[in-house]
Amino acid sequence: MRLLLDLARGMLARRRRQTLVSVTGVALGVAFFIAIASLMRGFQTYFIQQVIDVQPHIVIKDETRTPPAQAAELAITDGAVSINGVKPRDRVRGIRASGEKLDILEAMPGVAAAPILTGPALLRYGARDLSVTITGIDPQRYRRVANLEKDMIQGRLEDLRSAANGLIIGSTLAYRLGVQLGDTVIAVSPRGVTLQMKIVGIFHTGLVSLDQTQGYALLKVNQVLQDRSNVVNQILLRLDDVTQAEPLARRIEARFGDRTESWEEQNRNILTVFVIQNAIMYSVTGAILLVAAFGIYNIISTVVFEKTRDIAILKSLGFTEGDIQALFLLQGAIAGLLGAVLGCLLGQAMIEGLAQVRFATETPAGNDRFMLAQDWRIFAVASGFAVVSAGIAAVIPARRAARLDPVQIVRGAA
Amino acid sequence: MTLLVAESVTKRLAEGVTLVSDIDLRVDGGEFVAITGPSGSGKSSLLYLLGLLDRPTSGRVLLEGQDTASLAPPALAALRLARLGFVFQFHFLLPEFSALDNVLIPIRRRGVLKPAEAEARAMSLLGALGLADDARKLPEQLSGGMRQRVAIARALANDPVLLLADEPTGNLDTKNAAAVFDIFARLAQEDGRAVLVVTHDADLAHRATRRVHLVDGRIVSDERG
Numbered sequence: 001m002r003l004l005l006d007l008a009r010g011m012l013a014r015r016r017r018q019t020l021v022s023v024t025g026v027a028l029g030v031a032f033f034i035a036i037a038s039l040m041r042g043f044q045t046y047f048i049q050q051v052i053d054v055q056p057h058i059v060i061k062d063e064t065r066t067p068p069a070q071a072a073e074l075a076i077t078d079g080a081v082s083i084n085g086v087k088p089r090d091r092v093r094g095i096r097a098s099g100e101k102l103d104i105l106e107a108m109p110g111v112a113a114a115p116i117l118t119g120p121a122l123l124r125y126g127a128r129d130l131s132v133t134i135t136g137i138d139p140q141r142y143r144r145v146a147n148l149e150k151d152m153i154q155g156r157l158e159d160l161r162s163a164a165n166g167l168i169i170g171s172t173l174a175y176r177l178g179v180q181l182g183d184t185v186i187a188v189s190p191r192g193v194t195l196q197m198k199i200v201g202i203f204h205t206g207l208v209s210l211d212q213t214q215g216y217a218l219l220k221v222n223q224v225l226q227d228r229s230n231v232v233n234q235i236l237l238r239l240d241d242v243t244q245a246e247p248l249a250r251r252i253e254a255r256f257g258d259r260t261e262s263w264e265e266q267n268r269n270i271l272t273v274f275v276i277q278n279a280i281m282y283s284v285t286g287a288i289l290l291v292a293a294f295g296i297y298n299i300i301s302t303v304v305f306e307k308t309r310d311i312a313i314l315k316s317l318g319f320t321e322g323d324i325q326a327l328f329l330l331q332g333a334i335a336g337l338l339g340a341v342l343g344c345l346l347g348q349a350m351i352e353g354l355a356q357v358r359f360a361t362e363t364p365a366g367n368d369r370f371m372l373a374q375d376w377r378i379f380a381v382a383s384g385f386a387v388v389s390a391g392i393a394a395v396i397p398a399r400r401a402a403r404l405d406p407v408q409i410v411r412g413a414a
Numbered sequence: 415m416t417l418l419v420a421e422s423v424t425k426r427l428a429e430g431v432t433l434v435s436d437i438d439l440r441v442d443g444g445e446f447v448a449i450t451g452p453s454g455s456g457k458s459s460l461l462y463l464l465g466l467l468d469r470p471t472s473g474r475v476l477l478e479g480q481d482t483a484s485l486a487p488p489a490l491a492a493l494r495l496a497r498l499g500f501v502f503q504f505h506f507l508l509p510e511f512s513a514l515d516n517v518l519i520p521i522r523r524r525g526v527l528k529p530a531e532a533e534a535r536a537m538s539l540l541g542a543l544g545l546a547d548d549a550r551k552l553p554e555q556l557s558g559g560m561r562q563r564v565a566i567a568r569a570l571a572n573d574p575v576l577l578l579a580d581e582p583t584g585n586l587d588t589k590n591a592a593a594v595f596d597i598f599a600r601l602a603q604e605d606g607r608a609v610l611v612v613t614h615d616a617d618l619a620h621r622a623t624r625r626v627h628l629v630d631g632r633i634v635s636d637e638r639g
Contacts, residue, residue, distance in 0.1 A: 002522070003519065003522040003523055006515075007508070007519075010508070010510035010511055011510060013510065014509070014510050309504070309506055310506070310508050312506070313500075313502075313506035313508075314519070315467075315491070316465075316467055316494065316500045316502075317494065317495065317500070317519065317520045317523070317568070318491045318492065318493075318494040318495020318496070318498075318520060318523060318524075318572075319491065319495075319523060320487065320488045320491040320492075321487060321488075322488070323523075406467055407462050407467050407468045410462075410467075410502055410506075410580070411458065
C-alpha cells in the first residue's frame with residue numbers, strides 16, 4: 001500500500017544516520033558474500049574446466065565394478081559363503097566386442113569416442129632405461145576426445161602414421177632420456193616384445209606425471225608391443241554436454257557391463273572438497289549477514305521505541321495491528337533492499353579490484369590471477385538473503401509495535 | 415437521533431481498580447457534551463471506552479445502533495477510521511509529515527477518495543480551521559494552537575459522526591483554548607455531529623450544551639443547557 005510505504009520512508013528518512021549504518025552493515029555482508037562466492041566459484045569452475053579439458057569425460061574400462069559371482073555363491077544363494085584364494089581367470093584382458101560398442105557409442109548424438117590400449121614399457125636410449133606408460137591411439141579419433149594435439153611442442157599427431165614405429169613422448173621424459181626429435185629408442189614390453197621406435201613428437205602439458213611417464217603410439221603398434229593384437233582396454237568419450245557425463249556413464253555401464261567412470265566419479269575427492277569449501281564460505285558470509293541483520297533489528301527496535309506515540313495515534317485513527325506490523329516490516333525490507341543494492345555495487349567493485357591482482361608465480365597452466373565468476377545468481381542469492389534476513393530481523397520489533405496499547409500510550413503522553 | 419449508547423459500562427483493571435462503573439449514557443447527534451470531573455475520576459477512561467479504543471469489562475457500547483462488544487479488533491479499527499475522530503491533549507502529529515500529509519493519512523487509509531479529491535478535502539478542512547497558508551509546513555514549524563487545529567482537521571478527515579477529545583486544550587493558552595471550543599460548538603451545531611470533550615476546566619465546560627460530571631467513575635450529574 002502506497003500510504004504505508006510513504007510512512008515507512010518518512011520514518012526511516014528521519015533517522016538517516018542510523019539507517020545508513022545498518023544499511024552499510026547489510027551492504028558489507030552482501031559485498032563480501034559476492035566477492036568470496038565469486039572467488040570460490042571462479043576457481044572451482046576454472047578447476048573443473050581444466051579437469052574436463054584435460055581428461056576424457058567418460059572412460060570405459062575393461063573391468064567390472066563388482067567381481068564376478070563365484071559358482072559356489074550362485075549355487076548357495078541364501079547361505080554365507082567364504083571363498084579363499086580366488087585367482088583372476090586366465091583370459092586376455094580387454095574390452096570385448098570393442099568394435100561394435102564403438103559403433104553404438106559413435107551413433108549417439110554429441111558423443112565422440114576413441115579406443116585406446118595402454119600398457120607399460122621400458123624405453124632404452126643408450127645406457128638409460130626409463131619405465132613409461134604407452135598409450136596406443138587412433139589419431140583421427142583420439143584428437144576428438146583429448147587435447148594432445150594442443151600440447152604438442154614438436155612434431156604433429158599425424159606423424160605417428162608417417163613413421164614406421166612412431167612415438168610421441170612427454171618433454172620431461174625426452175629430457176631425461178636425452179632424446180631429440182628424430183632419434184630412435186628401443187621399447188621393451190613386459191611380454192618381452194622389443195621394438196625400435198622413432199621419436200616423432202614431443203608434448204608438454206605442464207602436468208609432471210604426464211610429461212615424465214607418458215608416451216603415445218599408434219593403437220596397432222602398441223597392440224604389437226604389448227602382444228595383445230586387436231585388444232582395446234579403454235574407450236574414452238568426450239561429450240558436447242559435459243553435464244550429461246554421469247547419467248550417460250550409468251546408461252553405458254548398464255548396457256555393456258564394463259566399468260564406466262564419468263569425470264565426476266574420477267574426481268569425486270576434489271568435488272567433495274568443493275562441497276566443504278562452499279559450506280565454509282556460506283557459514284562465514286552467513287555470519288556477516290547475521291551481524292548485519294542485528295543492525296536492522298536494532299534500528300527497527302529504536303524506531304518502534306521512539307515512535308510509540310505515532311503508533312498510538314495511527315491505531316486510534318483506525319490503523320489495524322496488521323497495518324502497523326506491515327509498516328515496520330516494510331522499513332526492515334527497505335533497509336535490506338538498500339543494503340542489497342549497495343552491496344551488489346560494492347561487491348562488483350571488489351570483484352573488479354581482485355581481478356587486478358597478479359601473482360608472481362610460474363604455474364604450469366600459466367595462471368597468475370584470481371579466477372572470478374561473474375554469475376548473476378551469486379548477486380541474486382546475496383540480495384535475497386539480505387532482504388529476507390532484514391525482514392526477519394524486523395519481525396520482532398514490528399510485532400511489538402503492533403501489540404502496543406494506544407490507551408496506555410495516550411495516557412502516558414498526556 | 416441517538417448516535418451513541420452506553421449500557422452499564424464498567425471497566426476494571428486486573429489489579430482490582432475500578433476506573434468507571436455502571437455508566438449509562440445516550441448521546442444524540444448535534445450534542446456537544448463536556449465530561450468533567452476531578453483527576454482520577456475516570457473521564458478519560460470513559461472516553462476511550464466510548465471511542466472504542468478500549469473494551470469495557472462489562473456492559474456494552476452501541477454506535478449508531480450497532481453493538482460493538484462482539485466486533486473483532488480490525489472491525490473496531492474500521493469503525494474508528496470511518497465514524498470516529500480523536501483529538502488528544504498532545505497533538506500527536508507525525509513529525510516527518512506536513513500538516514496536509516497528516517490530515518491525508520486517515521483519508522488515504524480509508525481509500526474511498528481519489529488522490530486529488532482527498533487533497534481537496536484535506537485542504538478545505540485546514541482552510542475551515544484557518545490553516546490554509548500553513549498546510550505544507552511541518553508540525554515543528556507550527557505553534558501549539560495551530561498544531562491542535564491540524565489535529566482537529568485530521569480527526570475530521572473522514573467526516574466522523576462522533577468527535578472525541580481528551581483534554582484538547584490542556585496544552586493551550588486561554589485564547590487558543592476558547593477558539594478550539596468554539597470550533598467544537600460549531601461542529602456539533604452545524605454538521606449534526608456529536609462532540610464529546612473531556613475537560614477539567616469548568617469555564618470551558620459551560621460552553622458545551624451538556625455537562626456530564628464524573629466522580630470516582632460514576633456519573634453524579636448530567637445537566638443540559
